[in-house]
Amino acid sequence: MPILGLAPAAQALKPAHFDIERVIRPNILALTPYRCARDDYSSGILLDANENALGHSITSASSSAPLSEADDMLHLDLHRYPDPSHPLIKKRIAELRGLPSPEHVFLGVGSDEVIDLLMRVCVSPGAAGDKILVTPPTYGMYSVCAQVNDVGVVKVDLELSGENGEGGEAGRFSVRIDEVKHTIDADPSIKLIFLCSPGNPTGTLISLASIRALLDYTPFKGIVVVDEAYIDFAERGSSAVSLVAEYANICVLQTLSKSFGLAAIRLGIALAQPSLIQILTNTKAPYNISTPTATLALRALSDDSLVQMRSKLERLGTQRTALRLELQKLAPLGVGEAIGGGDANFLVVPILARGSREADNDRAVRVYKTLAEEEGVVVRYRGGERGCRGCLRITVGSEDENEIVIAKLQKTLERM
Incomplete structure (x- = not known):
């Protein structure tokens, strides 16, 4: 067919x-x-799709306030x-x-x-x-x-x-x-x-x-x-x-x-x-x-946006390397070597039991929750997945964010 x-x-x-x-x-x-309706015609007096011919009713921000992204979108034909x-x-x-x-x-x-x-x-x-x-x-x-x-x-x-x-x-x-x-x-x-x-x-x-x-x-x-x-x-x-x-x-x-x-x-x-x-x-x-x-x-x-995007990719690549090196310094506190590859914008590290080389799901969960609930740093627990026992997934952030997550992770690990 x-x-x-x-x-x-x-x-x-x-x-x-x-x-x-x-x-x-x-x-x-x-x-x-x-x-x-728009498969056939997209210009002219459009009375074929039961749209609101008078347009949307979203008001703009105050004229004294800076133009927001939302205001920019209001100029589009949102009623079509x-x-x-x-x-x-x-x-x-x-x-x-x-x-x-x-x-x-x-x-x-x-x-x-x-x-x-x-x-x-x-x-x-x-x-x-x-x-x-x-x-x-x-x-x-x-x-x-x-x-x-x-x-x-x-x-x-x-x-x-x-x-x-x-x-x-x-x-x-x-x-x-x-x-x-x-x-x-x-x-x-x-x-x-x-x-x-x-x-x-x-x-x-x-x-x-x-x-x-x-x-x-x-x-x-x-x-x-x-x-x-x-x-x-x-x-x-x-x-x-x-x-x-x-x-x-x-x-x-x-x-x-x-x-x-x-x-x-x-x-x-x-x-x-x-x-x-x-x-x-x-x-x-x-x-x-x-x-x-x-x-x-x-x-x-657009060409200009692609240039900026690629520049940010380079910066994130640099930060990914830096984050990996800083995580390695936390090995004495029970952060294992990152698993998997370095081909994405995140790293996955096992949290080890105190005084052991064994990945520890219980400790990893405690670290994950403490970081989120007490330290304001949210990472992702991945210990329940095959080959990821005790693991946390940490997205590569900005330079300032990476410094904070390392400091907060060190503080948390020292407590438990």
Whole structure:
């Protein structure tokens, strides 16, 4: 069945064993998308969408007060539904990521909307339905979305060498490709593989060779989803986007929340071949990206903004190194060597039992709560995840924030 709205492919793509029409649920392939008013016309006297023709009623700030960002947004046509396709944003993203065209770009309300959409279009729910595969420790929303959609989850733990707590060595994570392949062989109902690269909470890149090995694996007929929320903090040239133009069975997720510093506007990105992008477009809500979000996103993607963004990435990289060195100085108080890699904007360190080299979940929880409730420093407890016993995840802050967290952590550790 042809995909509605998709032009015929000009060339065959790898891998030969992949057929997207066999991956997408039949009801989704047969779906006639909702056609919204702005799909047809966006200029003229617009009396087609039952909007409020008199405009919004939000008052501006006092004329004596400085112009706020909210006031800036008030000049937009907030009483009109937004453009459902946002071609300028997609064009800028395609250029930034080296993709052939905007047809390779989908925009979602954060990456979480894209994760949910991928499950809904690819994975049949129910006890006898399809499954996804995840590689713990990893981003928790994959399993949450699976549960919401009544989808089965298969887990293949990341390989952990030098696990924290064993001789004080730092853990290192990698995907067990052979085990993933064995799991696929044993369970052909797996439709999606979710790989987080750089990982959360591992902070570790997954090699392009490992990703390519799964894309080329003939028994797997589904889609490899590579979540690259933190990719701009990693070494250049490490993104799986370089595989998108070559492979039809990969979908790369990115976001403006992390490196662009725009977590509040909730803009997620899917990068894939036009066939999958068109299916996601056919299935999404009619106006999922708001006008204020789109306006700020386009500004963030301007040349001047990109220069500033990259400058901040360099500063955060420097602070990441400095934070790691300062945490190492707290080893006598029970801070273990950071585990995982340094490819994201955070570090994960185990809190050890007093006078021991064993990671201590109880002490880590006490440190976490004391920092938040008594010292005003909020980090993330991650001790319940595979390979992360006793661990706290600390986001790289500003230079001043990093100095404060080290001082407060030292004070807290000395007390317990």
